[in-house]
Structure formats: C-alpha cells, structure tokens
Amino acid sequence: MSHRVVIVGGGFGGLHAARRLGRLPLEVTLVDRRNIHLFQPLLYQVATGGLSPGDIASPLRWVLRRQGNTRVLLATVVGVDPRARTVQLSDGVLPYDSLVIAAGASNHYFGHDDWAPLAPSLKSLEDALEMRRRILLAFERAEREPDPQIRQQWKTFVVVGGGPTGVELAGALSELARDTLRHDFRTIDPRGTRIVLVEAGDGLLRSFPDALARRGRHALERLGVEIRTGEAVTEVTPRTVTTSGSQGLWTLEARTVLWAAGVHAAPLASIVAGAIGVDADPGGRLPVTPELTAPCYPEIFVIGDMARVAGVDGRPLPCLAPVAMQQGRYVADAIERRLTGRAIPPFRYRNKGELATIGRAAAVAHFGHDLRVSGHLAWLLWLFVHILYLVGFQNRVLVLVQWAWHYVRWNRGARIIGQPREGSTGYAGEGPW
Amino acid sequence: MSHRVVIVGGGFGGLHAARRLGRLPLEVTLVDRRNIHLFQPLLYQVATGGLSPGDIASPLRWVLRRQGNTRVLLATVVGVDPRARTVQLSDGVLPYDSLVIAAGASNHYFGHDDWAPLAPSLKSLEDALEMRRRILLAFERAEREPDPQIRQQWKTFVVVGGGPTGVELAGALSELARDTLRHDFRTIDPRGTRIVLVEAGDGLLRSFPDALARRGRHALERLGVEIRTGEAVTEVTPRTVTTSGSQGLWTLEARTVLWAAGVHAAPLASIVAGAIGVDADPGGRLPVTPELTAPCYPEIFVIGDMARVAGVDGRPLPCLAPVAMQQGRYVADAIERRLTGRAIPPFRYRNKGELATIGRAAAVAHFGHDLRVSGHLAWLLWLFVHILYLVGFQNRVLVLVQWAWHYVRWNRGARIIGQPREGSTGYAGEGPW
Numbered sequence: 001m002s003h004r005v006v007i008v009g010g011g012f013g014g015l016h017a018a019r020r021l022g023r024l025p026l027e028v029t030l031v032d033r034r035n036i037h038l039f040q041p042l043l044y045q046v047a048t049g050g051l052s053p054g055d056i057a058s059p060l061r062w063v064l065r066r067q068g069n070t071r072v073l074l075a076t077v078v079g080v081d082p083r084a085r086t087v088q089l090s091d092g093v094l095p096y097d098s099l100v101i102a103a104g105a106s107n108h109y110f111g112h113d114d115w116a117p118l119a120p121s122l123k124s125l126e127d128a129l130e131m132r133r134r135i136l137l138a139f140e141r142a143e144r145e146p147d148p149q150i151r152q153q154w155k156t157f158v159v160v161g162g163g164p165t166g167v168e169l170a171g172a173l174s175e176l177a178r179d180t181l182r183h184d185f186r187t188i189d190p191r192g193t194r195i196v197l198v199e200a201g202d203g204l205l206r207s208f209p210d211a212l213a214r215r216g217r218h219a220l221e222r223l224g225v226e227i228r229t230g231e232a233v234t235e236v237t238p239r240t241v242t243t244s245g246s247q248g249l250w251t252l253e254a255r256t257v258l259w260a261a262g263v264h265a266a267p268l269a270s271i272v273a274g275a276i277g278v279d280a281d282p283g284g285r286l287p288v289t290p291e292l293t294a295p296c297y298p299e300i301f302v303i304g305d306m307a308r309v310a311g312v313d314g315r316p317l318p319c320l321a322p323v324a325m326q327q328g329r330y331v332a333d334a335i336e337r338r339l340t341g342r343a344i345p346p347f348r349y350r351n352k353g354e355l356a357t358i359g360r361a362a363a364v365a366h367f368g369h370d371l372r373v374s375g376h377l378a379w380l381l382w383l384f385v386h387i388l389y390l391v392g393f394q395n396r397v398l399v400l401v402q403w404a405w406h407y408v409r410w411n412r413g414a415r416i417i418g419q420p421r422e423g424s425t426g427y428a429g430e431g432p433w
Numbered sequence: 434m435s436h437r438v439v440i441v442g443g444g445f446g447g448l449h450a451a452r453r454l455g456r457l458p459l460e461v462t463l464v465d466r467r468n469i470h471l472f473q474p475l476l477y478q479v480a481t482g483g484l485s486p487g488d489i490a491s492p493l494r495w496v497l498r499r500q501g502n503t504r505v506l507l508a509t510v511v512g513v514d515p516r517a518r519t520v521q522l523s524d525g526v527l528p529y530d531s532l533v534i535a536a537g538a539s540n541h542y543f544g545h546d547d548w549a550p551l552a553p554s555l556k557s558l559e560d561a562l563e564m565r566r567r568i569l570l571a572f573e574r575a576e577r578e579p580d581p582q583i584r585q586q587w588k589t590f591v592v593v594g595g596g597p598t599g600v601e602l603a604g605a606l607s608e609l610a611r612d613t614l615r616h617d618f619r620t621i622d623p624r625g626t627r628i629v630l631v632e633a634g635d636g637l638l639r640s641f642p643d644a645l646a647r648r649g650r651h652a653l654e655r656l657g658v659e660i661r662t663g664e665a666v667t668e669v670t671p672r673t674v675t676t677s678g679s680q681g682l683w684t685l686e687a688r689t690v691l692w693a694a695g696v697h698a699a700p701l702a703s704i705v706a707g708a709i710g711v712d713a714d715p716g717g718r719l720p721v722t723p724e725l726t727a728p729c730y731p732e733i734f735v736i737g738d739m740a741r742v743a744g745v746d747g748r749p750l751p752c753l754a755p756v757a758m759q760q761g762r763y764v765a766d767a768i769e770r771r772l773t774g775r776a777i778p779p780f781r782y783r784n785k786g787e788l789a790t791i792g793r794a795a796a797v798a799h800f801g802h803d804l805r806v807s808g809h810l811a812w813l814l815w816l817f818v819h820i821l822y823l824v825g826f827q828n829r830v831l832v833l834v835q836w837a838w839h840y841v842r843w844n845r846g847a848r849i850i851g852q853p854r855e856g857s858t859g860y861a862g863e864g865p866w
Contacts, residue, residue, distance in 0.1 A: 035569065035850045052485035054847030061617035062848070071619040074573040074850075091577075126852050136468065140507040144524075184494035186504040401830050414487030415495070417468045417507075419559050 002027050003339060006087055006096035008077050008268070010037050010060045012321045013102035013304035015391075016328030022067035024336055029094065031073045031087065035059055039390055041321060042399075043122050044165060047131035047258075048172040049180075049415035055398045057125065058391040077103070077268060080275045082297045098299050098335050101272055102328065105305035105319055108264035108283070115236045121259035122165060129418055131258060135173065136417045138256045139181060142188045149253075155193050156254035158241045160233055161261030162199025163207070164356040167216060169260055170197045171359035174223040180412045195225045196252060198243055200232035200261075205356060205364065207318055212364040215374040219358040233261075263319055265306045276300060281308050285316070290346035292331055301334070303327035309347065317349055321389070326350065357382045435460050436772060439520055439529035441510050441701070443470050443493045445754045446535035446737035448824075449761030455500035457769055462527065464506045464520065468492055472823055474754055475832075476555050477598060480564035480691075481605040482613070482848035488831045490558065491824040510536070510701060513708045515730045531732050531768050534705055535761065538738035538752055541697035541716070548669045554692035555598060562851055564691060568606065569850045571689045572614060575621045582686075588626050589687035591674045593666055594694030595632025596640070597789040600649060602693055603630045604792035607656040613845045628658045629685060631676055633665035633694075638789060638797065640751055645797040648807040652791040666694075696752055698739045709733060714741050718749070723779035725764055734767070736760035742780065750782055754822070759783065790815045 003026050007014045010032035018030045039056040046053055061072045079088035080099070087094040107121040120130045135157070142154035159170045177193035184190065197204075197220065204220070204227065205213040217227060231245035242251045265284030273280045276294045280286055285308035287295070292307060294300040304324035311317045326349055334344045353367030355378070363378035365371075373381065383403065390396050436459050440447045443465035451463045472489040479486055494505045512521035513532070520527040540554040553563045568590070575587035592603045610626035617623065630637075630653065637653070637660065638646040650660060664678035675684045698717030706713045709727040713719055718741035720728070725740060727733040737757035744750045759782055767777045786800035788811070796811035806814065816836065823829050 035573065035848070052487035052847075053849055054485035057847075057849050059617070059848040061614075065616040072617075073577070075577070125849065140468065144506070144508070181494075183498040184492070184505075397834055398831060401834060414485075414490075415468070415492040416486055416490050416558065 003097045003335075004029070004095060005098045005100065005335060006031065006094055007100040007102060008032075008087065009102035009104055009304070010034070010072075011040075011102060011104045011304060011324060013104075013324035013328040014100065015060070015063065016325045017100050017102065017303070017332045018064060018067070018070055018328075020329045020332030021335065022064070022070060024069070026069055026335075026339075028067070028070040029073055029096075030060060030064065030070060031075050031077060031089070031094065032060060033074065033076045035061065035072075035074050037063060037391055038125060039395075040123070042386060042390075043125075043128045044169045044172055046125065046128040046414070047122060047169065048135065048176050049132055049412040050172065051399060051402060052414045053125045053129070055395055055402070056390070058395060063391055078271070080272055080300075082276050082294070082300060085299070096299075098301070100301045100303065100328075100331055101268070101306060102302075102304045102324070103266040103268045103306060104324075105263035105284075106266050107259065108262040109259070110262065112236070115257075115259070118236045118238060119160065119257035119259040122169070123263070132414075132416070133418050134256055135176070135258075136415055139177075139185065139188070139190060139193075140417070141255075143185050144187070151188065152194075153239055153253045153255045155188065155190075156252065156256070157193065157195045158252065158254045158257045159195065159197045160199075160241075160257065160259050162197060162201065162204040162227075162229060163260065164205065164354075166197060166199070166260035167204055167220060167356055167358060169258060170195055170225045171220060171223055171357065171362075173258075174220075174225055175359045176412060178224065180415075194254075196254070197225050197227050198231050198233060198241070199227075199229045202230050204229065207354060208356070208364060209366055209372060212366055212372055212374060216356060216358055216364045219362040219364075219374075223359050263305060269306050272302070272306075283308075291334060291344050292327060292347050301331040303331055309349070311349055311351075320354070322352060323349055355382045355385060436530045436768075437462070437528060438531045438533065438768060439464065439527055440533040440535060441465075441520065442535035442537055442737070443467070443505075444473070444535060444537045444737060444757060446537075446757035446761040447533065448493070448496065449758045450533050450535065450736070450765045451497060451500070451503055451761075453762045453765030454768065455497070455503060457502070457772075459502055459768075459772075461500070461503040462506055462529075463493060463497065463503060464508050464510060464522070464527065465493060466507065466509045468494065468505075468507050470496060470824055471558060472828075473556070475819060475823075476558075476561045477602040477605055479558065479561040479847070480555060480602065481568065481609050482565055482845040483605065484832060484835060485847045486558045486562070488828055488835070489823070491828060496824055511704070513705050513733075515709050515727070515733060518732070529732075531734070533734045533736065533761075533764050534701070534739060535735075535737045535757070536699040536701045536739060537757075538696035538717075539699050540692065541695040542692070543695065545669070548690075548692070551669045551671060552593065552690035552692040555602070556696070565847075565849070566851050567689055568609070568691075569848055572610075572618065572621070572623060572626075573850070574688075576618050577620070584621065585627075586672055586686045586688045588621065589685065589689070590626065590628045591685065591687045591690045592628065592630045593632075593674075593690065593692050595630060595634065595637040595660075595662060596693065597638065597787075599630060599632070599693035600637055600653060600789055600791060602691060603628055603658045604653060604656055604790065604795075606691075607653075607658055608792045609845060611657065613848075627687075629687070630658050630660050631664055631666060631674070632660075632662045635663050637662065640787060641789070641797060642799055642805060645799055645805055645807060649789060649791055649797045652795045652797075652807075656792050696738060702739050705735070705739075716741075724767060724777050725760060725780050734764040736764055742782070744782055744784075753787070755785060756782055788815045788818060 005028045007030045036057040042056045045051040076090040138154045145151040177190045181190040231243035234244045235242040269284045305319045317323045355365045357363040363382040364374045365378040438461045440463045469490040475489045478484040509523040571587045578584040610623045614623040638649045664676035667677045668675040702717045721740045738752045742750045750756045788798045790796040796815040797807045798811040799805045
C-alpha cells in the first residue's frame with residue numbers, strides 16, 4: 001500500500017503542498033470544510049464591492065482534478081490522534097502516514113469576542129460579504145436619516161488595524177466613497193465621509209522599511225483617511241468606538257467599525273496542541289522543529305499561519321501567503337526526501353518582498369534591501385504579482401477586466417447589499433415587499 | 434412644485450420607466466428594498482456556478498446616477514393610500530402625483546408553502562445561491578456516501594417546471610454534471626447523474642411554437658435529461674418526490690428538488706388590490722385598464738408581473754422581461770402625454786420573440802411567424818440578446834469572458850458552496866475548523 005498523506009486545509013500552504021505531491025507515487029487526501037481555495041489577499045476588494053467572491057475563489061477539486069493520486073474531501077476535522085495516526089472527522093476517521101496541518105487563522109478580537117458582531121472582520125468570504133453589506137448600507141442609512149448627528153455617525157467609518165489589510169481596506173473605502181459613489185446620492189455627499197484608521201502600535205505597515213511605511217501613510221492621508229497610531233481600542237458599542245493612547249481616552253461616534261487587527265491560529269490548533277503535547281503561543285500558533293514537524297512526531301507537519309517558525313532575524317515569520325506557499329512546497333519535498341532516504345535540510349524562508357496598495361495607482365513595495373519602490377511603479381508591481389498568484393486563468397482575466405474598468409470608470413461592479421446573516425443588525429429588507 | 438412620480442420596484446419594468454422619465458421636468462423617486470437591478474433571466478447560471486451574483490446585478494443608484502431628477506430610495510413598501518396619494522414605507526410616507534407599481538413576482542408553490550425549504554426556487558440572488566449550494570453539496574455528499582441507495586438519491590435531481598426556466602436549469606445542470614465536474618471526483622462518476630424534469634402540462638416550452646418546443650425537448654433528451662410531462666407534483670419530502678399523472682402515482686427517490694414551476698405576484702399586490710378595490714387573479718395579478726392603470730385611479734399604473742394584461746389573442750401576456758420593459762417605457766410616455774394634454778393610446782405588446790437555451794450551443798428561438806430557429810444559430814442569438822440587455826458595459830464584458838471560457842474549457846468558475854441560510858438543511862461546515 002502506498003504512503004498516505006493527509007493535508008488539512010486548502011489554503012496557500014495546503015494547496016501548494018498538494019500540488020507539489022501530485023507527481024509522486026503517494027495517496028494524497030486534501031481535507032477542507034470549504035470546497036474552495038480562497039485568495040485571501042484580495043478579500044478587502046470583495047468587502048468594498050470591487051470584486052465578486054467567484055473571482056477570488058477556485059474550487060479545490062477543479063484545481064486538483066488532473067492529479068490522479070489526490071482526492072479532495074469536504075469534511076470537518078474535529079481532532080487528531082497522533083498515536084493511532086488518524087485524523088478524526090465529524091463523520092469518520094482518516095488514517096495517515098504523513099500529516100500536514102495547514103488550517104490557517106481566524107479573527108482575533110484580543111479577548112473581546114463580544115465585539116465580533118459590532119466590528120466584522122475579514123477572513124472568510126462570508127466575512128467580506130457582511131462587511132460589504134454594512135459599508136453600503138451605512139451610506140443608504142445616511143441618505144435617509146433626518147437627524148444630522150446620526151447621519152454623521154453613519155458617515156463615519158473606523159478601520160481597526162494598521163497592517164497591510166487595514167491600510168488597503170481604508171484606502172479602498174476612501175475611493176469607494178469619494179469616487180465610485182460620488183454621484184449616487186441626493187441628500188448626502190459621500191465625499192464628506194470620515195474614515196479613521198486606528199492602530200495600537202506606533203506606526204502603520206510596521207513590517208515594511210520605515211521610509212516606505214511613511215510613504216504609505218502619506219498616500220493614505222492624501223486619500224483623506226485620518227490616522228491615529230498609538231491608540232488601542234478599549235470599547236466598541238453600536239454607536240461608538242473608544243480608544244486609549246498617550247492622550248488618554250478618546251471616543252468617536254461611528255456606526256461602522258471594520259476589524260483588521262490581528263489573527264489567531266484556527267481553533268483546530270489548540271486541539272492539535274493538546275494531542276501532540278505542546279503549548280501554543282498567545283497567537284495560537286504551534287512550535288515546530290526546523291523541519292516544520294511536531295516536536296515528538298516527525299510525521300506531523302504544521303505550516304502556514306498555524307506554525308510559529310523563527311526567521312533569520314530570530315523573529316517569528318509573518319502570517320503571509322508567501323510564507324505558507326514556501327512551507328507547503330517544503331513539506332512536499334521533505335516527504336519525498338524521507339521516503340527516498342535522503343536528508344531533509346531545515347526550512348528557510350526566502351523573503352521575496354512585500355507589497356501593499358493604497359487606493360488607485362499608489363502602493364509601496366520592498367524586495368529585500370536592494371529594491372524599494374512606491375507610487376505608480378509599486379502599484380503596477382502589486383497588480384502583476386496579485387494576478388500572477390491568483391489560481392486559475394479565468395480568475396486572472398476576470399480580475400484584470402474589473403480592475404481595468406475600475407481604473408477607467410471608477411466603477412465597482414459588485415455593490416450588492418445581501419441579506420443579513422443570522423444575528424446581524426441593520427436593515428433587513430423584510431416585509432410585504 | 435413639479436409632478437412627483439413614485440416607482441415601486443427596480444426590476445425591468447420600474448427601471449425602464451425611470452430611465453425614460455429621466456429627461457423630463459419631473460421629480461422621480463424609485464423605491465426598492467434591494468439596492469440592485471437584477472437580470473433575472475440569467476439567475477439559473479448563478480445557480481449552476483457559471484456566473485457570479487455581481488455579474489448579473491447593477492446598483493440602481495449607479496444606473497441612475499446621472500439622472501438629476503431621480504432619486505433612489507432603499508425602503509420597504511408596506512401599503513398604498515390611493516385617496517391620500519401616498520405610499521407607506523416601513524419607516525415613512527412618500528407622497529406621489531403618479532404612482533407606478535412594478536414590484537414583480539415571487540415564488541409560487543401552489544398552496545404548498547411547506548415545500549419551499551425542500552425545493553428551493555429561483556427568484557432572488559439568495560435563492561440562486563441556495564440552489565447552487567444544494568446542487569454542489571449533493572455531489573459532495575454522494576462522493577462520501579457508503580450506502581449505494583443513498584448515494585443514488587444524492588445523484589438524483591428533480592427540476593419541477595417545464596417552462597424556459599426549468600428547461601434552461603435542467604440543461605445547465607446536465608452540463609455541470611457531465612462536463613464541468615467530470616474529472617473532479619474519485620468515488621462517484623458525475624456523468625451518472627440522473628436529472629428528471631417534471632411538468633404538469635402536456636409539453637415543455639408551451640409558449641413556443643410546437644415544432645420548436647419539440648426540438649427543445651430533443652436537445653434536452655440528448656443531454657440525458659429524463660422528461661416527464663403530464664405529471665403534477667403531489668408530495669415533496671427530504672428524500673422523495675411524488676407525482677400524479679395518467680399512469681397514477683409515481684415516487685422517485687431524490688434528495689435535491691429544484692423549483693421552477695410558476696410565479697405569483699409579489700405579496701404587495703394583494704395589499705394594493707385591497708387599497709384600490711379590485712380582485713387579484715389566482716396568480717395574484719391585478720386587473721388594469723388598457724392604459725395599464727388601476728380601474729378607478731388613473732394616476733396609479735400597475736406593470737410587469739403584477740399586472741394582468743390581455744394580449745392580441747386575448748390570453749394574458751406572459752411574465753417575461755420584454756413585457757415589463759415595454760410596459761415601463763409605455764407608462765413613462767403615458768405620464769408625459771398626460772402632463773402635456775395629449776391622448777394616451779392603449780398599451781400594445783410587440784412580441785419581438787422568445788428564446789431559451791438548452792446547454793452548450795443549443796437553443797430555440799422564435800420571432801413571430803417569420804423566423805424560427807434552433808441549434809447553433811439560435812444559441813448565438815440567445816447569447817447576443819442576453820449580452821445586449823444586461824445593464825452595464827462591465828457586466829457585459831464579464832459575462833462574455835466567462836461564457837467564452839466556459840465554452841472552451843467547460844469550466845464554471847463560481848462553484849462556491851456558501852454557508853447555509855438560516856433554517857436550511859444539509860452540511861453546515863461548522864466545528865472546530
């Protein structure tokens with residue numbers, strides 16, 4: 001019987017591992033509770049109506065359909081038994097010889113899970129659609145609100161988190177308000193929208209070199225975004241956000257709060273931690289060996305946002321797609337090497353650069369010490385890299401067409417206010433008609 | 434003060450009325466509970482993963498943004514007071530001088546509303562996404578089901594209704610199973626999918642000339658669809674569908690039932706009927722004068738799926754987009770004529786033809802007595818007409834790209850299994866991960 005590899009998760013790490021294993025004489029099973037691979041770096045464009053969910057999602061079965069040694073299982077993983085070498089599903093058991101755990105991360109409200117319904121975040125397609133619904137609805141509410149104070153609350157948006165996601169989201173939101181929606185309303189002027197970006201640390205884009213981070217900040221300010229660094233959110237209510245900083249407490253009246261502040265390894269991480277006998281770090285990430293395996297179980301690999309791996313500078317590697325992709329390919333090679341009796345070199349992350357876009361035709365990018373760019377050139381690079389890494393040729397064409405159209409006409413086509421999810425607040429669209 | 438026109442509904446009728454009124458010195462208000470115009474004839478392509486919701490939806494505000502005399506109101510209409518000349522919203526009152534009621538139709542289960550959760554239908558984007566979820570999930574369940582009888586139930590789909598929607602849905606479903614998903618599974622062979630089309634009347638596509646309807650039937654049979662005409666559905670359970678016909682009762686084991694059998698005017702129609710003192714017909718449609726006005730209220734127009742209007746042959750006009758569009762433009766002209774003191778000719782529907790597509794590169798079309806086509810030419814016509822009537826240039830390009838891609842590669846990009854809506858059954862994707 002051939003060697004059975006089970007991969008938990010079809011994100012960047014799991015999918016790249018599966019594809020690399022496709023040409024080997026193995027039995028590969030990719031388990032995911034969703035049927036799609038999601039291109040998370042563009043989720044903020046779904047949240048701001050620029051792209052449709054289908055544009056950034058590829059069915060896992062379709063991506064892997066030509067790999068005869070690989071099957072895809074739509075299932076929920078509830079546990080791992082490292083001694084029996086099985087994965088427990090909610091409706092079955094799956095034996096493995098090698099296991100790759102790559103279930104990614106979920107949102108992190110820093111102990112304030114009660115803020116989740118008030119401040120939607122951005123990890124799943126459903127999150128993005130809920131965010132889009134709230135953003136578009138806020139303008140609709142403002143248009144119909146007679147009380148000027150409440151109207152101003154609807155016209156005020158708070159983005160929490162000054163990393164790439166928060167910066168890109170705030171930039172896209174500003175363009176949505178100032179350009180796309182410019183002629184759409186009769187009572188309000190969407191150009192008067194107030195967008196406040198709150199970051200607890202002392203600067204934006206802190207993973208970028210200082211000079212680039214400063215340029216990113218200026219680009220965002222030119223788009224009219226108010227930036228408040230060094231302020232941590234201490235309270236969120238349906239109508240206010242309160243922050244605490246060196247100036248003391250500050251309360252802002254705002255009815256839409258968008259959460260882009262930190263991730264936590266998926267809940268499966270703590271189940272795995274218990275099973276393999278390790279302690280997760282405060283971010284829920286699991287410690288691994290230099291070969292990305294669990295300390296006492298060399299046949300269990302943990303990769304991507306679930307693994308705590310030190311980089312060359314000793315700091316843990318960031319939760320980014322390139323890290324997960326490289327780790328996915330690494331474990332595929334490690335499994336092959338082990339089966340053919342070759343030595344496995346430790347994992348080394350090659351930082352090929354980092355990119356963030358700030359609205360239309362502005363971005364910052366750095367590729368090691370040699371190349372740092374900002375402005376139009378960085379924006380073109382950003383475009384190129386994101387199109388390149390989208391899975392599926394059709395998705396690439398669709399995204400390109402929509403970006404081109406958006407660039408020429410300022411339009412954002414996917415501005416649908418969907419039905420609210422259970423337990424969410426706001427306009428329900430229910431009634432006799 | 435200028436003449437105030439209120440339009441209830443942003444579908445084909447309401448939107449075409451609003452656009453035609455854009456150049457007149459009037460105050461136009463378009464009220465809809467959704468913020469988008471939906472191209473309903475392509476909803477079945479969303480349900481079968483061929484298109485994304487954003488491709489067939491256009492924000493109403495965006496479509497009408499350059500019409501300075503028009504405002505769009507996202508609101509729910511709960512009543513009409515024809516004496517006070519006001520529309521009651523769930524949160525306000527809207528006075529009018531002329532009123533256009535165009536709220537469309539909703540699903541009709543012929544008195545069996547309890548079937549709705551078992552047999553989703555196809556009127557809204559949410560309906561289409563729920564249908565897509567169930568279709569894709571059925572294949573996933575079949576893939577993992579060890580019991581061959583239950584597996585066969587998951588591989589059996591019943592489409593109820595033999596009009597254009599049912600025929601197009603069954604054709605697309607067959608192509609999804611036999612072509613798109615062909616290489617996607619390892620346990621089941623999707624080409625063995627059983628698709629049964631049930632129609633209570635004695636033929637399919639009865640609004641088409643007989644010869645064309647027969648060709649449509651043959652095209653569908655070539656795609657492997659089982660057709661059962663003259664059989665009315667008498668019972669739907671989670672695992673079975675029972676029909677009654679000349680052969681007596683017949684029960685089929687199937688876990689996925691898709692409803693495409695008949696529409697009923699939106700619930701607002703019965704509220705309006707009470708307010709203006711008329712009786713709705715069994716389909717909920719309101720009787721109108723030859724000028725499409727309410728019998729005793731010439732300032733109230735009722736159009737589209739809500740109005741019962743006789744055609745030249747005396748039979749009521751069908752619930753189709755071209756009818757609603759022509760009526761929308763007609764009432765705009767009628768309002769203009771009335772304000773300038775000119776006579777209003779009665780509404781006359783010009784039947785420019787009817788089209789239905791049956792899977793890849795096959796369709797039937799008729800344009801009056803002179804032109805009847807089927808096969809490839811009809812399919813190209815179908816493509817052309819649908820692209821032409823899509824609102825928004827961007828949507829046209831996006832749909833064309835996806836159709837071209839689908840034609841070349843058999844791919845259907847938007848195959849996302851979303852989170853289930855409240856109260857729906859099936860795999861929830863919940864759990865630790």
